[in-house]
Amino acid sequence: MLSMSPALPGVIDFYDRHPISLPQVLDALRRQGKDTRSLVPEDLYDWDQDHYGGLEAVETLARRAAIGPGTRVLDVCAGLAGPARFLAHRFGARVTALDLNAGRCLGGAELSRLVRLHRLVRSIRGDAQQLPFRRGAFDAAISQEGLLHVPDKGRVLRECARVLRPGGRIAFSDWIAAPRLEDGERRRLEEWMAAVAIETVPGYRALLGRAGFTAIEAEDLSGEWIQILRRRLEMYRSLREDTVARLGQVRYDEYNQLYAFFVGLVGAGKLGGARVSATAAPAAS
Numbered sequence: 001m002l003s004m005s006p007a008l009p010g011v012i013d014f015y016d017r018h019p020i021s022l023p024q025v026l027d028a029l030r031r032q033g034k035d036t037r038s039l040v041p042e043d044l045y046d047w048d049q050d051h052y053g054g055l056e057a058v059e060t061l062a063r064r065a066a067i068g069p070g071t072r073v074l075d076v077c078a079g080l081a082g083p084a085r086f087l088a089h090r091f092g093a094r095v096t097a098l099d100l101n102a103g104r105c106l107g108g109a110e111l112s113r114l115v116r117l118h119r120l121v122r123s124i125r126g127d128a129q130q131l132p133f134r135r136g137a138f139d140a141a142i143s144q145e146g147l148l149h150v151p152d153k154g155r156v157l158r159e160c161a162r163v164l165r166p167g168g169r170i171a172f173s174d175w176i177a178a179p180r181l182e183d184g185e186r187r188r189l190e191e192w193m194a195a196v197a198i199e200t201v202p203g204y205r206a207l208l209g210r211a212g213f214t215a216i217e218a219e220d221l222s223g224e225w226i227q228i229l230r231r232r233l234e235m236y237r238s239l240r241e242d243t244v245a246r247l248g249q250v251r252y253d254e255y256n257q258l259y260a261f262f263v264g265l266v267g268a269g270k271l272g273g274a275r276v277s278a279t280a281a282p283a284a285s
């Protein structure tokens with residue numbers, strides 16, 4: 001049984017209601033005429049990557065985290081384990097996909113089994129703030145667009161430092177707050193997308209330093225993400241009729257407003273994205 005901080009049930013609920021889940025992925029594949037008993041990892045890529053920038057973004061994180069054949073990787077906030085399967089399939093890494101949401105973990109495990117990657121990718125349920133792994137169990141840790149849901153990011157980074165071997169690498173991307181992001185806007189982000197705490201780049205640098213990481217680097221992804229968000233909003237609106245038929249007008253309006261709000265915040269420079277990487281402290285000699 002997972003012991004839980006007060007913000008986490010809201011996050012679990014948000015992903016329990018998420019429009020992309022295992023049954024939806026399998027339905028979409030069947031509609032494409034695929035036999036779900038003979039899938040390959042590539043069949044899933046349109047559905048199982050819940051972050052910005054698609055597979056290219058995962059490849060970039062893999063480079064920053066020095067991931068290659070046999071690398072023991074921890075994916076923190078792994079969702080349906082899409083990035084984890086990509087790292088296993090593309091690089092031959094052995095990946096542990098950790099997620100808080102039971103449905104995400106079960107769905108991730110089933111998708112890995114369906115594409116026969118279950119020996120390289122294991123899905124584990126757990127809280128990023130209390131990693132259920134021994135000291136030095138991993139060579140690399142990654143995370144994509146998950147830490148915004150985690151209240152105590154300092155604790156996550158300390159836990160990552162603990163489970164990484166000395167000299168291991170961490171690389172992650174996340175939403176980033178600019179100083180001008182207002183309290184009311186933060187509250188709406190929390191209500192609408194369970195973004196319980198959005199960090200700043202200097203904040204992440206300080207937390208990583210305090211957790212014992214060195215060689216800290218941060219790249220601004222805001223320009224890239226605003227283009228993606230604008231395209232997604234356009235696509236979402238172009239599918240209006242279908243979405244209203246499937247989910248109803250209220251749900252359509254809710255997501256439409258959420259996207260528009262998001263695009264507005266990023267366009268106004270109040271919210272952005274960053275990719276951050278660092279090295280776990282080497283063993284004391």
Ligand SMILES: C[S@@+](CC[C@H](N)C(=O)[O-])C[C@H]1O[C@@H](n2cnc3c(N)ncnc32)[C@H](O)[C@@H]1O
Nearest residue numbers: 049050051077078079099100101127128146149
């Ligand atoms: C936007 S999804 C990203 C999934 C995945 N990284 C990807 O790129 O496909 C964020 C995920 O973070 C997970 N999450 C949120 N809070 C968490 C926590 N405290 N510990 C572990 N996972 C968490 C959610 O359940 C969700 O699956």
